[in-house]
Amino acid sequence: MGVSVVRIRVLVVDDHRIFAESLAAALAAEPDVDVSAAGSGPAALRCLERGAAEGRRFDVLLVDADLGSSAGSVPAQRESGSGPPPAPPAASGDGIALVAGVRTAHPSVRTVVLAERDEARRAALALQAGAAGWVAKDCSLSRLLAVIRGVLREETHLPPALLTGVLRELTAARKHRTDSERLVESLTPREHEVLRCMVAGLGRKDVAARLFLSPHTVRTHMQNVLGKLGVHSTLAAVALARRAGVRPADLGPGGLAGDVVERSGQPA
Numbered sequence: 001m002g003v004s005v006v007r008i009r010v011l012v013v014d015d016h017r018i019f020a021e022s023l024a025a026a027l028a029a030e031p032d033v034d035v036s037a038a039g040s041g042p043a044a045l046r047c048l049e050r051g052a053a054e055g056r057r058f059d060v061l062l063v064d065a066d067l068g069s070s071a072g073s074v075p076a077q078r079e080s081g082s083g084p085p086p087a088p089p090a091a092s093g094d095g096i097a098l099v100a101g102v103r104t105a106h107p108s109v110r111t112v113v114l115a116e117r118d119e120a121r122r123a124a125l126a127l128q129a130g131a132a133g134w135v136a137k138d139c140s141l142s143r144l145l146a147v148i149r150g151v152l153r154e155e156t157h158l159p160p161a162l163l164t165g166v167l168r169e170l171t172a173a174r175k176h177r178t179d180s181e182r183l184v185e186s187l188t189p190r191e192h193e194v195l196r197c198m199v200a201g202l203g204r205k206d207v208a209a210r211l212f213l214s215p216h217t218v219r220t221h222m223q224n225v226l227g228k229l230g231v232h233s234t235l236a237a238v239a240l241a242r243r244a245g246v247r248p249a250d251l252g253p254g255g256l257a258g259d260v261v262e263r264s265g266q267p268a
Contacts, residue, residue, distance in 0.1 A: 120165025
């Protein structure tokens with residue numbers, strides 16, 4: 001009786017046809033790897049959805065950091081073995097943006113970014129978006145397979161030359177976020193609600209109607225928000241709020257009512 005082999009399902013996402021086909025073929029030669037390819041972000045998401053629906057979820061996503069910059073495209077599905085016919089090409093998107101989308105929609109999938117250049121800033125952004133690794137496109141097949149198997153063990157993989165730069169970028173980003181959070185915490189509950197409305201894109205009159213306040217009162221609150229955050233424009237306030245993780249106001253019917261009631265016992 002033979003020993004059952006645990007197979008690793010890998011999805012290669014790259015719009016450079018020759019590279020994607022070559023990488024898919026090399027990976028498919030491994031006895032424990034099943035590989036598919038997608039030529040764009042939307043096509044990759046369709047592959048992930050289809051795999052989940054069929055009970056054949058992907059384990060690892062290999063995505064081009066510069067997805068969308070190449071002229072060519074690869075079929076949306078190319079698998080060792082039988083599979084659905086290729087889907088029509090879809091619009092491409094940035095590779096790091098795709099990483100963030102996959103983390104939200106398919107949190108169990110481990111993502112590795114394939115890059116032509118070692119860039120500490122972009123590698124840090126990829127890790128913040130949810131990537132588990134950043135490797136060079138020209139790395140050896142054995143190195144790539146080691147990374148694939150490593151991220152499935154919850155490891156994070158970076159080229160040694162990038163470690164110092166990535167740590168510096170992540171530390172700076174964390175400090176920036178912490179400073180932003182501290183400023184937001186200085187707001188009163190009412191000012192915080194006004195800020196959430198600003199993040200949602202509401203103007204002064206809309207905020208006034210939403211919170212049942214006069215436009216003059218909202219103007220005062222907005223001025224206080226800008227002053228406490230140390231910025232001089234609504235755009236700058238919104239950017240800082242997003243860094244601090246402030247959620248936009250719920251614009252559905254009565255979306256803010258609950259928050260206002262809960263905070264009504266606190267100073268405004």
